[in-house]
Amino acid sequence: MVILGGIIGSALSTNKAFATLPLSMMVITIAATTIPATMLMKKVGRRKGFALSSASAAVALVLATLALKESSFLIFNIAAMIFGINMAFTQQYRYAAAESVESRYVPRAISLVLIGSIGAAFVGKELATRGQYWIADIQYAGTMILLSMMFVIQAILFFAMAPAKDYVDPGEPQSERSVGEIIRQPVFIVAVMGATAGVGLMTLIMTATPLSMHINNGYSLEQTADVIQVHMLGMYVPSLFAGFLIEKFGVLRIMFIGALGLITTSFIGLQGHTVMHYWWALLLLGIGWNFLFVGGTTMLTYTYSMAERFRAQAVNEFLVFGASASASLLAGTVMYFFGWEKLMLIPIPLLMILCIVLIKVRSNPLLSQQGHSNGR
Numbered sequence: 001m002v003i004l005g006g007i008i009g010s011a012l013s014t015n016k017a018f019a020t021l022p023l024s025m026m027v028i029t030i031a032a033t034t035i036p037a038t039m040l041m042k043k044v045g046r047r048k049g050f051a052l053s054s055a056s057a058a059v060a061l062v063l064a065t066l067a068l069k070e071s072s073f074l075i076f077n078i079a080a081m082i083f084g085i086n087m088a089f090t091q092q093y094r095y096a097a098a099e100s101v102e103s104r105y106v107p108r109a110i111s112l113v114l115i116g117s118i119g120a121a122f123v124g125k126e127l128a129t130r131g132q133y134w135i136a137d138i139q140y141a142g143t144m145i146l147l148s149m150m151f152v153i154q155a156i157l158f159f160a161m162a163p164a165k166d167y168v169d170p171g172e173p174q175s176e177r178s179v180g181e182i183i184r185q186p187v188f189i190v191a192v193m194g195a196t197a198g199v200g201l202m203t204l205i206m207t208a209t210p211l212s213m214h215i216n217n218g219y220s221l222e223q224t225a226d227v228i229q230v231h232m233l234g235m236y237v238p239s240l241f242a243g244f245l246i247e248k249f250g251v252l253r254i255m256f257i258g259a260l261g262l263i264t265t266s267f268i269g270l271q272g273h274t275v276m277h278y279w280w281a282l283l284l285l286g287i288g289w290n291f292l293f294v295g296g297t298t299m300l301t302y303t304y305s306m307a308e309r310f311r312a313q314a315v316n317e318f319l320v321f322g323a324s325a326s327a328s329l330l331a332g333t334v335m336y337f338f339g340w341e342k343l344m345l346i347p348i349p350l351l352m353i354l355c356i357v358l359i360k361v362r363s364n365p366l367l368s369q370q371g372h373s374n375g376r
Helices: 002-012 021-044 046-070 073-090 093-098 103-133 141-160 179-183 186-216 221-240 242-249 251-269 275-301 306-337 340-345 347-360 365-369
Strands: none
Touching: 002 021, 002 073, 002 103, 002 186, 002 221, 021 046, 021 073, 021 186, 021 306, 046 073, 046 093, 046 141, 093 103, 093 275, 103 141, 103 221, 103 242, 103 275, 179 186, 179 306, 186 221, 186 251, 186 275, 186 306, 186 340, 186 347, 221 242, 221 275, 242 251, 242 275, 251 275, 251 340, 251 347, 275 306, 306 340, 340 347
8 A cells, every 4th residue: 555555646636746645544544543443442352343444454445446447536545544444453453462461571562563564565565566467457456456355364363363361460550540641741742752753754755755756756666666665674674673672772762763763764865866765765764663663652551551551542543643644645745846855854853853852751750660661
């Protein structure tokens, strides 16, 4: 969807400024659905919630196939929105992992559960490039149909899974504070800022890259897919060790390194438009996102008890993916009116602010109690 969303949007839309609208609608739906998704899983459990979301993704991809057949930009946007419902649920895999282990293993649980997406870096590229002509008369329809079948299998696997059991540390306070009390904590605010910066700025640049490479610079779909592939690897390969790094060096240091990685992305992106400029910029974009996303999620778990987790997670997901939706909407517009260079300038001041607040919160008692790495 990342590789093809903007490209299909550009082909179906009469106004190229709206090329990334399907991806934007997907991310807007993620943001709008995060709170309902969290509340539904609180009621029916993680397993059933994840299974239902996989089924919705399968429906969305069948609808996307219809959109391609009818050359309908409207239907493709609707399909992207339904697919966003699924994404609102799957973003919470990391919470399910964190809740299933002792508090000292939370960083590595959050990190390791993301490594499944390493496969997406390879499978996604192959489906996008090889599957585009599987149905001769409808470009990319074969890709969408196969993806739909994969989500049906995923839904069946979730329904077959044993119910998850939450791990509660002995002696952990089970307070139930109001949402206002939870979100006013400085550590909560910084955790949300870190994840928001990571997800929002990553979405901004990642969404714009296929447009800049394939549409503006004329690079082939395969070259564009190669860059998105290395970006995906940059996003998820660090999950093999990010949790262990947080345990060893502390969550603040890893988040700070993530912010520096995203700043470096902008500097490289400003240097030129060769494939290698895109390659290195998108690689560092992925690594920076991983450290900020895993670090921000880990820090967030320090700010609530298990009894408070759903309300705290709902607020975090809404804010993080609301920012991501805004960034996705901004990407196509900035690319159309101002170009790649101006887009590369946007992250720099935001990341400088993040670095400052990370430094300011380092002496907070919550982080001191956790040893900067252990516990919820």
